[in-house]
Amino acid sequence: VQLQASGGGLVQPGGSLRLSCEVSVFAFDYYAIGWSRQAPGKDREGVSFIATTDDSTYYADSVKGRFTISIDISKDTVYLQMNNLKPEDTAVYYCAATIISSSWSVPYLPYEYSYWGQGTQVTVSS
DSSP states (O other): OEEEEEOOEEEOTTOOEEEEEEEEOSOOSSEEEEEEEEOTTSOOEEEEEEETTTOOEEEOTTTTTTEEEEEEGGGTEEEEEEOSOOGGGOEEEEEEEEEOOTTSOOOOSGGGOOEEEEEEEEEEOO
8 A cells, every 4th residue: 555645835824725645555445544643742643534435534623624534536535625724733744544344433543554655744834
C-alpha cells in the first residue's frame, strides 16, 4: 500500500484547504483511510477517517463541523476538506490506511494504522 499526500500550505485563520491522499492498493475494499496530525511538541492524533466498507466516518471533536472527509473511488483518492481553519490546526498532516473488517467501527488511534504516507504541512497564521 502506498499513500501520496498533497494539499497542505499556509492559510489565514478562517480559511480553507483541501488535502488529498492518493492510495495505491490492489483493491479498495476493506480499508479505513484518513488523516492524523502532529503539532510540534505534541503526540500524533487522529483527525478524520473513513471506512471504504460502508463510508462510515470518524472525526475528532476538535474538527467536527469544520472538516469533511470523502472518497472518490474512481480516483482511489481520499479528500479532507478543512474549513474555518484555526491556528491550533497547524500541524503536519499524515495520510494513513489500514485493513479492517466490514463489522468494525472506524479506528482512529494512530497505532491502529499500518500504512503511512509522507506528511504535508498545514500552517494557519495571519
